[in-house]
Amino acid sequence: MAFWTACLGKIRRDHAIEGEAQKLLQHRKVVQQSTHSALAKLLSEVxxxxQDLxxxxxxxxxxxxxxxxQSRLLLEQVSQTSYTLQGHHGNDVQILKAQMEALEHTLQEEKERSKTERERRKILHNTLVELRGNIRVHCRVRPVLPFDVGQGSTLALGPSTTEEVVQAVNDDTVVVNCARMGNPGLNKMFEFERVHGPxxxxxxxxxEVKPLLTSLLDGYNVCIMAYGQTGSGKTHTMIGSQTEDPTGPPREAQQGIIPKATTELFRLIAEKPPDSHLVEVSVVEVYNNEVLDLLAKDEDGVCIGDKRDVITTSTGTSEVPSLSYVLVRxxxxxxxxxxxVLRLRARCPTLVHRDSSRSHLIVTLTVSSKSPNALALARRLQSVKKDMQRKAQKEWWSPRCHRANPMARQSGDEHSISSSSSPYHSPSLSPCPSPRASISQASFRTKLQLVDLAGSECVGMSxxxxxxxxxxxxxxxxxxxxSDVLGALAEQRPHVPYRNSKLTHLLQDAIGGDAKLLVMLCVSPTQRYFTESLQSLGxxxxxxxxxxxIPRRKNTALKLK
Structure with a gap:
């Protein structure tokens, strides 16, 4: 019995195992079918x-x-075109080349001719300017202004202080009506190189001022100063009418000589070779007979008016040690x-003018140029030769000649101080030429000094x-x-009192040297300022x-031994 029970259990286990095997076979078949379908799909996609590739x-x-x-056809066309040009148009190409060479040759000839003409123009221009002399005077009569009708005039003896007694009758004559002095019909006439009316x-x-700037770049020092009473239009002539901001630049239409001269100077420099000229600016005022450097700055970089002194160097020229220079472009x-720096200039309201300048403003533009051309050197050598001949014929004495004056020779070393503030500074040429002269290739310097003088006036009127x-x-x-300096020069006195004032000492080279000086007289037309107008015209x-x-060209590239 137990045996049959064991056999039955075994048979059941065998049936269970066989069922599991059948299930496993069925699962494998399902997996194989799904795999075959996926592979078939991938094969179709491949x-x-x-086919797309x-x-x-x-x-x-x-x-x-x-x-x-297409490339072959293009190469064939290019080859055919080249062959056609070489075979059929070779003569035209040669003609064009010949014409181009002829034009280049003509252009070179025109350049040489233009250079020659520029040199000729320079000589003619300076000859014309020299014929006018080294000191010339222009006069400008301003129009009647609202402040001409003012109070406090104790000198107006005529019936009306606004009556015009000073008139510009033509381009070179000013007429002053002196009937107020009790001589009816008596008029005084003053003639100048140029007269400008209101x-x-x-x-x-x-x-009328522009030609002097050409002479500046040709090697001459130039000075332009405005002289006249308070309220006669000096600042308007030199700087121009100010904007609403009194320290701002003037309107373009009302710009004066200073802005116009600087614009013209840089325009002329732009026509020269690049980097052949450097321009430095210094601005000083002479206030209460003291020289103030308006470009001097404090530790915070703010401009202040530091005092400076004026000395006479061993070469006989005036100089301001430690003066501030600014390179401008x-x-x-x-x-x-x-x-x-205009805000630093001394001003004070008076009965004549509400914003009267109480100091002399001097703006100096120093131009450093490369070595001059052969023509300039030849002119300088000729000038030195003439000086030597005159000295050989007759011994002469000048207070500015240190070799002729033993006392000046002893004190010359004490005053041979030059400014170290400017990297381009070099001493001017001595007015006493040496028997031997040598030429160096150092740069030379010329100065353009633009001066707005303070106004002269009577204390009672101001x-x-x-x-x-x-x-x-x-x-x-x-x-x-x-005025004393000009009088001494006019009378050819042996001593010229430059050192009587810091102003004349500072402008010594511009007034008595070889510079070209232009004085712009500014006068008021009304009878109220009759006395001051006569003084200015005188x-x-x-x-x-x-x-x-005849002024001699300044050229410090010619060193004297």
Whole structure:
């Protein structure tokens, strides 16, 4: 019994195992079928990709074939065109080349001719300017202005202080009606190189000044100063009418000589070879007979008016040690500097003018140029030769010649101080030539000095009191010293009193040297300023009496041993 029970159990286990095996076989069949279907799908997709690749390859082959054919055709066309040009148009090409060479040759000839003409123009220009003399005087009569009708005039003896008694009758004559002095019909006439009436614009005034700037780059020192009473239009003539901001630049239409001269200077420099000229600016004022450097700065970089001294160097020229120089690249840089320091200039309201300048403003543009050309050196050598001949014929003495004056020779070493603030500074040529001269290739320097003088006036008319009395006294004394210097030059005195005033000492080279000086007289037309107008016109006449020596070109590239 137990045996059959065991057999039955075994048979059941065998049936269970067989059932599990059948299930496993069925599962495998299902897996194989799904795998076969996936493989079949992948195979169909691969076949589709192969077909696409065959189509793309066929397109590529067609494109490459077409590109090769087009390239071959293009090369054939280029070869045919080249052959045609070489075979049929060779003569035209040669003709064009010949014409181009002829044009280049003509251009070179024109350049040489233009260079020659420029040199000829330079000689003619300076000859014309020299014929006018080294000191010339222009006069400008301003129009009647609202402040001409003012109070405090104790000198107006005529029936109306606004009556015009000073008139510009033509381009070179000013007539002053002196009927107020009890001589009816008596008129005084003053003649100058050029007279500008009230209707003349700023441009018309500058046109008469412009030729001097050409001479500046040709190697001459140039000085332009405005002289006249308070309120006669000096600052308007030199700087121009100010904008609403009194320290701002003037309007372009009303710009004066200083902005117009700087613009013209840089325009002329732009026509020269690049980097052949460097321009430095210094701005000083002479206030109460003291020289103030307006470009000097404190530790914070703010411009202050530091005092400076004026010395005479061993070469007989005036110099300001430690003077501040600023290198500028354009006229805008110059006017920006001037506008920034105008606020430092001494001003004071008076009965004559509400914003009267109480100091002399001097703007100096120093131009450093490369070595001059052979023509300039030849002219300088000729000048030295003539000086040597005159000295050989007759011994002469000059207070500025240190070899002729033993006392000056002893003290020359004490004053041989030069400014170290400027990297381009070099001493000027000595007025006493040496028997031997040598030429070096160092750069040479010329100066353009633009001066707005303080106005002369009577204390009674200006109404100043207190400290302003000392200002007026210093102004009048410095202007008197300027008049004395011109008088000494006109009379050819052996001693010229340059050192009587810091103003004349500072402008010594511009007044008595070989510089070209232009004095712009500014006068008021009304009877109220009759006395001051006569004084200004008389100053201009004394300036015209200075003997007109032919100025010599300044050239520090010619060193004297």
């Amino acid at each position: 076949q589709v990709l192969k 065959r189509e793309v390859f066929a397109v590529y082959v067609n494109f490459a074939t077409e590109l090769e054919n 209707e003349d614009s700023q441009d018309a005034v500058f046109e 354009s006229a805008a840089d110059v006017m920006q500097l001037i506008s920034s 109404g100043v009191t207190g400290a302003a009395l000392w200002e007026t006294s210093c102004i009048n004394r410095s202007l008197s010293a300027l 100053f201009g006449m004394r300036a015209r009496q200075v003997q007109k020596y």
